Amino acid sequence: MNSPVLSIKKVSKSFPVGGGSTKIAVDRVSLTVPQGQFVTVIGSNGAGKSTLLNLVAGRYIPDTGTISLNGTDITNLSEHRRAAFIGRVFQDPLQGTAASMTIEENLSMAESRGLRRTLRRGVTKERRARFRELLAVLGLGLEDRLRSEVGLLSGGQRQSLSLLMATMTKPSLLLLDEHTAALDPKTAQQVVALTERIVREYGLTTLMVTHNLEQALRLGDRTIMMHEGKIVLDLSGQVRQTMTVADLLAEFTRVRGESLVDDRLLLA
Ligand SMILES: Nc1ncnc2c1ncn2[C@@H]1O[C@H](COP(=O)(O)OP(=O)(O)OP(=O)(O)O)[C@@H](O)[C@H]1O
Ligand SMILES: [Mg+2]
Numbered sequence: 001m002n003s004p005v006l007s008i009k010k011v012s013k014s015f016p017v018g019g020g021s022t023k024i025a026v027d028r029v030s031l032t033v034p035q036g037q038f039v040t041v042i043g044s045n046g047a048g049k050s051t052l053l054n055l056v057a058g059r060y061i062p063d064t065g066t067i068s069l070n071g072t073d074i075t076n077l078s079e080h081r082r083a084a085f086i087g088r089v090f091q092d093p094l095q096g097t098a099a100s101m102t103i104e105e106n107l108s109m110a111e112s113r114g115l116r117r118t119l120r121r122g123v124t125k126e127r128r129a130r131f132r133e134l135l136a137v138l139g140l141g142l143e144d145r146l147r148s149e150v151g152l153l154s155g156g157q158r159q160s161l162s163l164l165m166a167t168m169t170k171p172s173l174l175l176l177d178e179h180t181a182a183l184d185p186k187t188a189q190q191v192v193a194l195t196e197r198i199v200r201e202y203g204l205t206t207l208m209v210t211h212n213l214e215q216a217l218r219l220g221d222r223t224i225m226m227h228e229g230k231i232v233l234d235l236s237g238q239v240r241q242t243m244t245v246a247d248l249l250a251e252f253t254r255v256r257g258e259s260l261v262d263d264r265l266l267l268a
Contacts, residue, residue, distance in 0.1 A: 003071030096162030
């Protein structure tokens with residue numbers, strides 16, 4: 001059998017919070033994601049969603065546990081090296097692109113991600129033709145603005161470009177951390193539709209954090225809920241299909257309630 005694309009085993013990460021104490025952001029999380037699965041990740045503020053994605057991307061190295069990609073242990077691989085296999089789009093439209101560089105320079109850079117410097121090439125004629133094709137798919141007219149500075153684009157245009165840059169090399173894994181949260185509702189909807197299209201077309205294995213519960217259930221194949229650094233709910237198949245937003249909210253309340261009870265027990 002093929003190895004799963006992503007295999008996280010008992011991964012934990014704590015941060016110092018001053019006074020010599022630590023906060024456990026991710027607490028012995030295990031998660032296996034097979035090829036082509038699209039997982040939506042929900043959970044309240046501070047639940048550990050971004051930290052989990054940051055651990056997978058190599059921004060942070062886990063305190064304990066292992067992370068494997070396509071069967072290879074990448075737990076200690078640098079963020080830079082992982083970038084060759086992992087595409088990311090962040091919440092902030094300013095983060096995924098270089099504002100002072102042109103659209104074609106940004107795309108060139110994205111295409112060379114993870115390659116040795118000597119293998120990187122400039123913007124050639126063939127590359128430019130390919131970029132035009134890719135940009136045309138966005139339907140934003142960016143294919144005629146290859147030499148415009150990215151800083152001149154709107155938030156939605158920048159996020160669409162970020163998505164293109166994160167996926168154009170068909171990465172093993174795509175990580176999306178609330179990548180539409182900073183956009184107005186209509187633009188957010190367009191970027192979500194684009195996300196769906198790109199993920200399906202390339203068959204990308206994807207983890208997408210969202211606060212939109214309706215979206216979490218509608219998009220993709222599986223939904224996980226995090227709470228206090230742990231995965232407390234893992235939905236797929238029939239169960240997920242029949243799940244409503246109201247059911248999810250009830251689950252949120254239930255896990256929060258239970259943790260309160262736990263705290264009380266601990267204090268007793
Ligand atoms: N670099 C850091 N230094 C210190 N504490 C951190 C750091 N990153 C995250 N934390 C803490 O870890 C916990 C989990 O944070 P994380 O950002 O993963 O949550 P989240 O689920 O993404 O929340 P949100 O929905 O608000 O984005 C929080 O208590 C947060 O304050
Ligand atoms: Mg977050």
